[in-house]
Amino acid sequence: MSTGQAGSLALSGIVKRYDSAPVVRGVSFSLRAGEVTALLGHNGAGKSTALKILGGAEQPSGGHILLDGEAVTLTTPRIAEAHGIAVVWQELRIIEKLTVTQNFFLNREKRRGPFTDRTAMNEHVRRALATYGLAADPDMAAGALSPADRQMLEIIIALDKGGRFLLLDEPTSALNASEITRLLDTVRRLAAGGTSIAIVTHKLGEALAVADHVVVMKDGDVVLDAERADLSEADLAYYITGHRRDATPLAEVSPRTAFGGTTLLDIKTLSSGNCRSASLEINAGRVVGLYGVAGAGQVELLEVLFGVRPMQGGEIRLAGEPYVPTTPRAALAKGFGFLTDDRKANGFIPDMTIGKNIVLASIDRFSRGIWFDDAAVAEQARTMAARLAIRSPLGTSVRRLSGGNQQKVIFAKWVTARSRILLLAEPTKGVDIGAKAEIHALIRELAAAGDTLLVCSSEIEEILEVSDVIYVFRHGICEGTGIPRAEAEARSILAQSL
Numbered sequence: 001m002s003t004g005q006a007g008s009l010a011l012s013g014i015v016k017r018y019d020s021a022p023v024v025r026g027v028s029f030s031l032r033a034g035e036v037t038a039l040l041g042h043n044g045a046g047k048s049t050a051l052k053i054l055g056g057a058e059q060p061s062g063g064h065i066l067l068d069g070e071a072v073t074l075t076t077p078r079i080a081e082a083h084g085i086a087v088v089w090q091e092l093r094i095i096e097k098l099t100v101t102q103n104f105f106l107n108r109e110k111r112r113g114p115f116t117d118r119t120a121m122n123e124h125v126r127r128a129l130a131t132y133g134l135a136a137d138p139d140m141a142a143g144a145l146s147p148a149d150r151q152m153l154e155i156i157i158a159l160d161k162g163g164r165f166l167l168l169d170e171p172t173s174a175l176n177a178s179e180i181t182r183l184l185d186t187v188r189r190l191a192a193g194g195t196s197i198a199i200v201t202h203k204l205g206e207a208l209a210v211a212d213h214v215v216v217m218k219d220g221d222v223v224l225d226a227e228r229a230d231l232s233e234a235d236l237a238y239y240i241t242g243h244r245r246d247a248t249p250l251a252e253v254s255p256r257t258a259f260g261g262t263t264l265l266d267i268k269t270l271s272s273g274n275c276r277s278a279s280l281e282i283n284a285g286r287v288v289g290l291y292g293v294a295g296a297g298q299v300e301l302l303e304v305l306f307g308v309r310p311m312q313g314g315e316i317r318l319a320g321e322p323y324v325p326t327t328p329r330a331a332l333a334k335g336f337g338f339l340t341d342d343r344k345a346n347g348f349i350p351d352m353t354i355g356k357n358i359v360l361a362s363i364d365r366f367s368r369g370i371w372f373d374d375a376a377v378a379e380q381a382r383t384m385a386a387r388l389a390i391r392s393p394l395g396t397s398v399r400r401l402s403g404g405n406q407q408k409v410i411f412a413k414w415v416t417a418r419s420r421i422l423l424l425a426e427p428t429k430g431v432d433i434g435a436k437a438e439i440h441a442l443i444r445e446l447a448a449a450g451d452t453l454l455v456c457s458s459e460i461e462e463i464l465e466v467s468d469v470i471y472v473f474r475h476g477i478c479e480g481t482g483i484p485r486a487e488a489e490a491r492s493i494l495a496q497s498l
Helices: 047-054 077-082 102-103 118-131 147-160 177-192 204-212 231-243 298-305 328-333 354-358 361-364 375-387 403-416 433-450 460-466 491-495
Strands: 009-018 021-031 036-040 062-067 068-074 085-088 165-169 196-198 213-218 221-227 262-274 276-283 286-293 314-319 336-339 421-425 452-456 470-471
Touching: 021 047, 021 062, 021 196, 021 221, 021 403, 036 204, 047 062, 047 085, 047 165, 047 196, 062 375, 077 085, 085 147, 102 118, 102 147, 102 231, 118 147, 118 213, 147 165, 147 177, 165 231, 177 204, 196 204, 196 375, 204 231, 204 403, 213 231, 221 231, 231 375, 262 298, 276 314, 276 452, 286 433, 286 460, 298 361, 298 421, 298 452, 298 491, 314 470, 328 336, 336 403, 354 361, 354 375, 354 403, 361 403, 375 403, 403 433, 460 491, 470 491
Parallel strands: 036 196, 036 213, 085 165, 165 196, 286 452, 286 470, 336 421, 421 452
Antiparallel strands: 009 021, 009 062, 062 068, 213 221, 262 276, 262 314
């Protein structure tokens, strides 16, 4: 590996410790001009820490950052930006209430004398957006853009600031299939124009589709640094997990019940927000996949069922009785649990321990007056940690966990609450390949025990992997009977959703 070539950004022997514990151990790899580097590994492998060091958000405990072969010190993100290094994080920094132009020129406004030159800024933004093919009005609120367009806006802003090195953290995690294709096409075009790009992703197919070379980290070390052309998806899975991926899909080895049985939820012409009309018949003990492009109404259906969104029309019957969910507390009392697609905002209390987060939805069983019953909480946490393979000390705050362990804590919360109907929005969003397999196995285990699960996912492969029956949402409408998994095929489902 060369770290001295012009147009390169490299880590050389980088070490990072937190509270004397190393999370990055002598890591070295290089990003090269005009190439895409995929950075892969389990949650907690050190990828995000490496990205933060390159972007000036974290300082290394040892080693060097080399820019065009020369050692540099990047003490802040602003200094990194001055060196042409830009990071677009998974949690975007776009301020939705500000206009596109205001976001574009935040803290760097163009001026004419003492006044802000709004005309010049708007014209600059129009040219920049046109260059990268983003159709947006400079005066529109950034929050009116789709998630994919907000992400593209942040990338354009980074490049406009002179970014030669673009670091993308899980850029496709919130995008649908067509948006992912568009983003990856943009990444290839930017690299062809000379930009050096690093992309952190858990999606192995995406890594192989877009990368020129691949770096895999495990337990803070680089275990693979190789050209993409020499690798297969099975190779990547091996380096990430340490074992060869089973050639038999989980869906074929997990116990599956026959399609049919007792109707638990009968939903007719339900409407709310983007969900214009949804009719589904859901049987007990099934995993029901809900597939559609972003905004097609499937998430709104889950929100209505859990009482966080009002039902505007239609009817729901639960076990044959009318069900009108008015609050999450009422839904919880009926046996519903809801894993949202934004776990950090709505899934847990970040500074609370693993154990206390696990019992949050069951507080009446694990409290004495206004206090937690610490012994009961600890016992339940140990039980759930063993069952779900949560690999962190139970007194750890959930903020410090990897994405996969955070997701498993939320699952543990709803299992502890004895939820019999689990509503799962993007259940493996932002988790690594190992945690993803564990979550899929947990979904099948819960269904085999008689629970009913509704799964929304932007990944058609995931829907096919875990579902017994699949309903397709298109333009806010879902009607007709579900498709049994044995009859489902990815291409036809995608075609029905567009």
